[in-house]
Amino acid sequence: MVFERILIANRGEIALRVIRACKELGIQTVAVYSDADKDSLHVTLADSAIHIGPALSSKSYLNQEAILDAIRQSGADAVHPGYGFLSENAGFAKACQDLGVTFIGPSAESISRAGDKSSARKALMTLGIPVIPGSDDVIISVDMACEVAKDVGFPVILKASGGGGGRGMRIANNEAELVQAFDMASGEARAAFGNPDIYLEKYIENPRHIEIQVIGDTHGNIIYLGERECSIQMRYQKLIEEAPSSFVDDELRQELGQTAVKIARAIDYHNAGTMEFLVDREKNFYFMEVNARVQVEHPVTEAITGIDIVQEQIFIAAGARLDIQQEDVRLNGWSIECRINASDPDDNFMPSPGVIESVIFPGGPGVRLDTHIHDQYMVTPYYDSLVGKLIVWAKDRPAAIERMNRALEEFDIKGIATTIPFFREVLNHPDFRTGEIDTHFIDRFFS
Amino acid sequence: MSDQIYEVKSPLMGTFYRASAPGAPALVEIGQKIEASDIVCVIESMKIFTELRAEKGGVIKEILADNEEMVMKNQVLIRVEAG
Numbered sequence: 001m002v003f004e005r006i007l008i009a010n011r012g013e014i015a016l017r018v019i020r021a022c023k024e025l026g027i028q029t030v031a032v033y034s035d036a037d038k039d040s041l042h043v044t045l046a047d048s049a050i051h052i053g054p055a056l057s058s059k060s061y062l063n064q065e066a067i068l069d070a071i072r073q074s075g076a077d078a079v080h081p082g083y084g085f086l087s088e089n090a091g092f093a094k095a096c097q098d099l100g101v102t103f104i105g106p107s108a109e110s111i112s113r114a115g116d117k118s119s120a121r122k123a124l125m126t127l128g129i130p131v132i133p134g135s136d137d138v139i140i141s142v143d144m145a146c147e148v149a150k151d152v153g154f155p156v157i158l159k160a161s162g163g164g165g166g167r168g169m170r171i172a173n174n175e176a177e178l179v180q181a182f183d184m185a186s187g188e189a190r191a192a193f194g195n196p197d198i199y200l201e202k203y204i205e206n207p208r209h210i211e212i213q214v215i216g217d218t219h220g221n222i223i224y225l226g227e228r229e230c231s232i233q234m235r236y237q238k239l240i241e242e243a244p245s246s247f248v249d250d251e252l253r254q255e256l257g258q259t260a261v262k263i264a265r266a267i268d269y270h271n272a273g274t275m276e277f278l279v280d281r282e283k284n285f286y287f288m289e290v291n292a293r294v295q296v297e298h299p300v301t302e303a304i305t306g307i308d309i310v311q312e313q314i315f316i317a318a319g320a321r322l323d324i325q326q327e328d329v330r331l332n333g334w335s336i337e338c339r340i341n342a343s344d345p346d347d348n349f350m351p352s353p354g355v356i357e358s359v360i361f362p363g364g365p366g367v368r369l370d371t372h373i374h375d376q377y378m379v380t381p382y383y384d385s386l387v388g389k390l391i392v393w394a395k396d397r398p399a400a401i402e403r404m405n406r407a408l409e410e411f412d413i414k415g416i417a418t419t420i421p422f423f424r425e426v427l428n429h430p431d432f433r434t435g436e437i438d439t440h441f442i443d444r445f446f447s
Numbered sequence: 448m449s450d451q452i453y454e455v456k457s458p459l460m461g462t463f464y465r466a467s468a469p470g471a472p473a474l475v476e477i478g479q480k481i482e483a484s485d486i487v488c489v490i491e492s493m494k495i496f497t498e499l500r501a502e503k504g505g506v507i508k509e510i511l512a513d514n515e516e517m518v519m520k521n522q523v524l525i526r527v528e529a530g
Binding site for chain 1: 460491515
């Protein structure tokens with residue numbers, strides 16, 4: 001077999017996901033865990049488990065030395081990093097390689113190339129890959145802002161380079177607005193991030209977030225597994241994902257897919273990865289970034305392609321050639337995922353850690369639930385708020401929505417607030433039902 | 448307890464931080480004078496950081512949690528003498 005023993009450098013539902021993939025392949029599994037996770041399901045279900053430190057991520061799941069020690073101690077011949085934590089850390093990938101252990105993911109070099117956003121942007125532009133037009137450097141004056149805006153065309157958005165979370169961001173529809181917005185954006189950026197630097201890019205109105213799953217082996221074969229529609233987001237966090245997208249026709253799918261493969265080749269990418277795009281209403285698309293790892297929402301792609309992405313990751317890391325070609329990839333039916341988070345929809349989605357008194361899981365045809373929670377499970381405040389992913393598959397989108405509705409109705413978590421009631425409202429919103437969605441859907445939903 | 452003393456409580460369960468970034472100096476020390484709306488500590492819960500601000504100016508009298516300690520919702524973290 002490919003590997004004898006895989007250490008999973010992660011926790012929660014994704015650690016379980018990898019353990020399940022390994023078990024089906026007859027590979028032994030080693031879990032790692034912090035103080036907070038000693039009774040967690042990923043620890044119980046793995047063949048063995050190694051303690052790596054205190055609850056705080058910085059001292060456990062993000063602590064490279066502790067994890068490298070665990071790898072040495074475990075005798076594992078490969079490491080699966082999951083998502084988050086060290087999954088996109090080129091130094092960690094390199095350190096695994098130096099230990100003689102296979103990192104199940106792209107090479108350290110590819111991770112670096114994918115992570116360096118500004119040089120990736122420049123490199124891809126020379127290949128003719130569309131990126132969001134904008135300033136290459138910091139905007140230092142109003143005159144410079146106006147000049148770049150004329151180049152890229154209004155509307156434009158000013159963004160803080162230190163930033164994120166919407167602070168320091170201003171939209172301008174014409175030159176007069178831009179002049180006014182410039183000082184305010186700069187001031188906000190300074191106040192929020194202690195750094196007044198701002199840059200400017202074309203503002204894509206009501207875009208969709210559409211991403212392409214690619215898998216590539218170490219022999220140069222790269223294919224795409226269709227798209228995922230991830231426009232339902234809040235504060236840049238995805239909440240609902242679908243595959244396929246009701247907005248993407250065969251022509252756009254092929255164009256996006258071929259572009260994603262081109263990007264993967266440009267950064268010499270292998271293993272599973274995702275190329276994220278913004279797509280405007282006229283179906284123009286712009287590359288945003290590479291996610292150099294398995295993604296939270298990978299199950300919707302698995303559901304419509306029948307391909308086990310995590311097992312593919314393992315085969316690829318072991319040096320196997322892809323046993324499927326592009327023309328073998330067929331999209332069948334419709335899949336939707338809801339991210340069940342421990343956050344309170346009635347309190348501005350504030351985190352809601354605490355003990356789950358009891359839980360009843362949904363089931364029945366076409367329902368998949370990836371979760372690590374159970375009765376009396378303590379959802380600690382130390383890690384992210386994802387407590388489970390509810391995924392449904394059905395023959396088409398309306399049937400998938402109905403199926404998700406009834407699965408959400410069955411799912412009963414007592415003891416903590418979750419996003420379940422919120423999803424039931426979103427799924428019954430007329431715009432969601434007709435597929436009239438974009439990245440501002442949630443803002444409109446609340447206004 | 449004097450009327451002049453008020454308490455800064457944690458709005459949610461999370462990790463208590465005395466500084467705004469790892470390695471940075473503590474935001475407040477006992478005996479330090481603060482102004483209204485100064486940030487006095489940070490709570491991290493599920494990767495979301497919430498800065499807690501002083502409701503009134505005054506002097507820090509007590510800091511009741513250790514850095515990086517897990518604190519509960521409504522737990523008293525800091526006592527401030529207003530004025």
